[in-house]
Amino acid sequence: MSNIPEDLSYTAEHEWVSAPNDGVVRVGITDFAQDALGDVVYAQLPEAGTKVTANEVVGEVESTKSVSDIYAPVSGEVVSRNESLDTDSALINSDPYGDGWLIEIRLAEADAVESLLSASEYEQQVG
Secondary structure, three states: OOOOOOOOOOOOEEEEOOOOOOEEEEEEHHHHHHHOOOOOOEEEEEOOOEEEOOOOEEEEEEEOOOOOOOOEOOOEEEEEEEEHHHHHOOOHHHOOOOOOOOOOEEOOOOOOHHHEHHHHHHHHHHH
């Protein structure tokens, strides 16, 4: 059974989103997604200052099995990327909800997170 923290929001594409903190959310891929990917060997992420649009590709995660696109769960501006992944992309596997986060986005719309899936809705999707 995948780990699905109750305090996060989710997308159908297996990204998680933290609750907004001063209009900024942290984004990563779910435990389910990292498990399906296998050992992550590289993460290509947008730089700070990049404008992103919800549901559009903003990067990719490469594993020993495949390459998967990362979709922006919300629209806004990237304010930081997880530089630790440049040297240790395995953090995505070992700690997907903690040290393995991907990017932080300043929300274009304050209520954007409300349209995402709840933990229980996401759990129903992944079974």
